[in-house]
Amino acid sequence: MSTASLAFSGAGPIAGTTRERVLAAATELGYSGPNPLGRQLRQGRSGIVGVVVGDALRRSFRDPVSVQVLDGLVGALGELGLGVLLIPGSNDPSEPPVDPLVLSAAMDVAVLMWGGTLHDPVLDALRRRNTPLVVVEGQQLDGVAAVGIEDRSGTTLAVRHLLELGHTRIAVVTLPFDRTRGEGPATDxxxxxIVYEVTRRRLGGVTDAGVVPTVVYETPASLVEHGAxxxxxILSGPDRPTAIVAQSDLLASGVVLAARELGLSVPGDVSVAGFDGLDLPWLAPDVLTSVAQPLAEKGAAVGAQVAELLAGGTPERxxxxxxxxxxxxxxxxxx
Incomplete structure (x- = not known):
């Protein structure tokens, strides 16, 4: 048994002729190699990283931000020989807030995308399982690895750019506030x-620039149609703002399309700024003013933290x- 194991693993002291005999015998018997599940049981690992995407999968795969970050993450994990289990986030308040896979699926490390609020039930469930965690763009929590971006200060840069252009009536189009995914002007x-940290931080970047928005418009998801x-x-009212800051490029591009639909010039009548730095050729001739973030690099950074956790380390934020x-x-x- 040990000789066969060495032959299939390609590692350890085994003569080349012996390995060839073992593989030839396996071919004759139709044996493809050791059972992966058995190997996982011996190692005490599943070889799987659970990735909770934070939204319904159908929406996540329409968002280039999610796709590019996942691409960087999956590429990094592939180099480690790890597989990925995608787990949808809860997007319906009438359903349980924690997907059953979070509670039962075998995973060596969990990655919580765009979550990690202080009272996040998914985070609580994973911590009760003692599953090593990497939180992406959530709160900084004790004992939890984290990868974030300077999105609050980045939003401030965009708002100051508008102030330098003379704008004072500035509206904000936001990402969702919480699981209820409301839509419309938000009250104080x-x-x-606000529960979702990404939304709270980017809105904080507006106030850091000294601006009180004319309106804060909540959207249920980062999709073009919600931005539109x-x-x-916002632009149909009698006292429309002269500039709109959106918390994602997809939302910002929807605002641009709505302005065109209403016969308004961008930026002649209204300026629009987004966040993410996406390449959106279908928006031509316009090119969004945007706060660009390193999407693939963010995914790779998450992968590096997963590797460090598996090696028994404690990654720095x-x-x-x-x-x-x-x-x-x-x-x-x-x-």
Whole structure:
């Protein structure tokens, strides 16, 4: 048995002729090699990293941000010989907040994408299982590895850019506040109760620039159609803002499309800035002014933290820089 194991693993002291005889016998018997499950049981590992995406999979795969981060992560994990189990986040308040896979699936490490709020039930469930964790863009929590970006200060850069252009009436289109995924202008009470850390931080970046938004418009997801609905609502009013900051590029591009639909010039009548730094050729001739984040590098950084956890280490929190990229969608305040 040990000789056969050495022959299939390709490691350890075994003569080449012996290995060839073992593999030839296996071919004759139709034996493909040791059972992976048995190997996992001996090692005490599943070889699987659970990735909780934080939203319904159908929406996540429509978002280039999610796809690019996952691509960087999966590439890094593939080099480690690890597989990925994608687990959808809860997107319906009427359903249980924790997917059954979070409670029962075998995984060596869990990655919680765009989550990790202080009272996140998914985070609590994984910690009760003593599953090593990497939280992406969530709160900094004791004993939990984390990868984030400078999104609050990046949002401040975008708002200051608009202020330098003379804008004072600035609206904000946000990512979801919580699992209820509301849509429409948010009250002060609603804003005070924001649960999702990404939304809270990026909105904080607006106030850090000294701006009180004319309206904070909540959307249920980072999708173009939600940005367009927000843009139509904000720009159809009698006292429309001269600039709109959106918390994602997909939302910002929807605002641009809504402005075109209403016969408004971008940036002649309204300036629009986003966040992510996506390449959106279908928005031509416009190129979004956006806060660019290193999406693939963020996924790779998560993969590096997974590797360190599996090696028994304690990863340091990683915070990646962002940069303001000036496009064609922002300009001087209309006279």
């Amino acid at each position: 009470e609603r804003i005070d109760g 609905a927000a843009g139509r609502a 990683v915070v990646l820089p962002v940069a303001l990229r000036i496009g064609t969608t922002t300009g001087p305040v209309p006279v």
